[in-house]
Amino acid sequence: MSEQEQRLSIEEKMQQILKIIDDSALHITEVAAKTGLNTKTISQYAWRSDVRLHPKFQANRKKRVAALAQEGKTLDEIITEIGLGYGTVKKYLHKENIQVNKSSNPIKPRTRVCKRKPHIDELIAKGYILEEMAKTDGVTREAIRTYINRSGQYSFWRQQREAPITEQKNREEVTRQLISILKQRTLQLAYQESWAQGKTEEYFQSLHRVNKNPRPREKLVKLFEAYKKAEETGENTSFEEIGSVVGYKAPNVRWILNKVGITSLNFTKQYFPRNKRQNEVFIELIDLGLTKTDAAYFCEVTYSTVEMRMQRLGRKVPNARLIKQFSPNIERLTYRLASQVYEAQDLRFENTKIAKLLGVNSKVVDYAIEHRETIAPTIIKAIEIIRGSKPDVPYLQSARINDC
């Protein structure tokens, strides 16, 4: 494969494949063979690009009907040769806009009488799936499908099939909007009361799931008030000191404050060594198998900082593999997330609680904890690279507490 071919984007590749489909009128399996891709993949491409692939038999038959018509055959000659029904051939020709020669002895279309089944008609109107309708009648779903077609209710049924889905989606959207408005309004009211009340509300809203045993609201308000007070003094008050008003330890305080975007007053300065050393650290972390996002997290810099440095150094960063990906729509386990999990674990939070606090699926938390022995050493190594000394635990917090 030439270098140019390799550089083709997926969009371009798709265009090429779609062109093959269009130009050659090949069947999906033939396109797959030609492109070396799976038929499923071809299907996906076609579906994404809104191209309809004709089923094999129908496509071939349509081609044959068209070819016979081009040869000047009459309608009944075509029907006899192909062995299809009057209506089918008529439909193909009509769709392709092909005229055929008149026959001296035309075949009469078969008249089909369909005995109606009112109970099935009702289900059709409700948009039931074939299988459900078949069950009520004790027949196969194919029998129902043929009945729908024969009774001329096909397009009506398809339309009814779509309706519940659209309705459900609309309902969900309205609910989402309503919740969002309510949340905004609650937050607004809380801030009107006081800054601490507002932050408390923000904290609760930042939690992704409902916690059965939430932190008491009054304690949180007091905590935020203590933070505000400490900030106003202009001193480097530690999390430990701020938390002492409500009896929370530093890690919990850090957790809560970070949730609403508040950082430490004590460690506002970058303890992270800058410049040349920083670049080396980034590279070492990435070589260790961390993603750029992970490196940014542990170095407490923004993702773009890492990105920019790597770019300037002309260093290509491979898309590092995640520790574990559970599902694109569920969660991915990164070293960053694992580190947060271990921090919470050491605070004796239960797995389900950790999941709630971090707003992730408990599957991810379970996996991280189960594999702590293999995952944690990498995190410890990463922190060692950053700090120059080996930490006892696989998260940043301990390093900072110990620094106190």
Added chain:
DNA sequence: CAGAGGGAACCTCAACGGCG
């Protein structure tokens, strides 16, 4: 993170057979 593809659910097509 995107691409590739597996799998399930659902749908479609062609061929054929039973029955009145």
Added chain:
DNA sequence: CGCCGTTGAGGTTCCCTCTG
């Protein structure tokens, strides 16, 4: 013969998982 139904292969769509 024509209607109604079954069978079996195969297509479509959506969701999910694995991989580099």
